[in-house]
Amino acid sequence: MSSVSGLFTVRICPTCASTELDSAWRIGSEPPGETMSFAELQDSWHGFFKNRKLFFTYRRCASCGLVYSPVYFTAEQLAELYRLMDDNTAGVSAGVLTKTQRGYFNLLRSLAAIPAGGGYLELGPDIGSFTREAMGAIDFAHYWMVEPNLEVHGALGELLRGREYSLLSDDSQLEEVPDKSISAVVAIHVIDHLRDPRARLEQLHRKLKHGGVIFLVLHNQQSIIARFFGRRWPPYCLQHPQIFAPSSVTDILERAGFQVVQVRATVNHFPIMYLLRHFLFGVGIGRVPLPELAWWTVGLKLQNIAVAGRKL
Secondary structure, three states: OEEEEOEEEOOOOOOOOOEEEEEEEEEOOOOOOHOHHHHHHHHHHOOOOOOOOOOOOEEEEEOOOOEEEOOOOOOOHHHHHOOOOOOOOOOOOOOHHHHHHHHHHHHHHOOOOOOOOOEEEEEOOOOOOHHEEEEEEEEOOOEEEEEHHHHHHHHHHHOOOOOOOEEEHHHHHHHHHOOOOOEEEEEOHHHHHOOHHHHHHHHHHEOOOEEEEEEEEEEOOOOOOHHHHHHOOOOOOOOOOOOOOHHHHHHHHOOOOEEEEEEEEOOEEEEEHHHHHHHHHHOOOEEEEEEEEOOOOEEEOOOOOEEEEEEE
């Protein structure tokens, strides 16, 4: 990787390492993020409702079809930005989040059988909503939790009390996890945040035991809602150096050594007013004050996909 005017990083395709881009496809903010200074982009880093939404231009790899940003933040810039990261679930109650995470876990169990006797590894568990569902159904030998937000480590430790567990604050500590020891790897809205997702997936493949399962949840760049909103689609943002679709996530997993079992749309539960607020902003009306009505919720298959893979 090299720098752009000493500011940002130039990336090759993180799936296939090609430098060739589809000349007919691009989507970017106005103005494009790569034309702005780092200081100007900091204000667009957190929060959904910005009068001026900025992000790096996305291009499509001409070789494998992955949609990614050829220009992106440096590792040092990302470290600084993530220290300022807001909670993306703000406005959604704990009960609604639990319902969504329970649905994810039930989907995992329907897609792939998890081998017994191994450990559990989750990237970005936050307060452990998905972990709680897994613990209630399967007795894993050891729980490895990679969570950069130190403020939730207390809650995770309380959740895992009485179990064998390790709390890691940085994915560089993944080498502490013994190779071929893990039965299930879970990463919910994590892989699309990584600067080098294939290298991370290859590392996770080494950690899994034979027959072990990987379960990912990601935004679907080919969803109807993504096409409807265009550049105003919320996942087009500074936090995502790449955005996957069913074909591109299958491709990167297979290149990392996994057999993909299935890709399926997920059901997410939201308060009606939360959805309406985002819809109005997405179509350009702006931020409109609305009553909360947190009890009024709906489950929809909107823009996310779950993928289950296995190590053979």
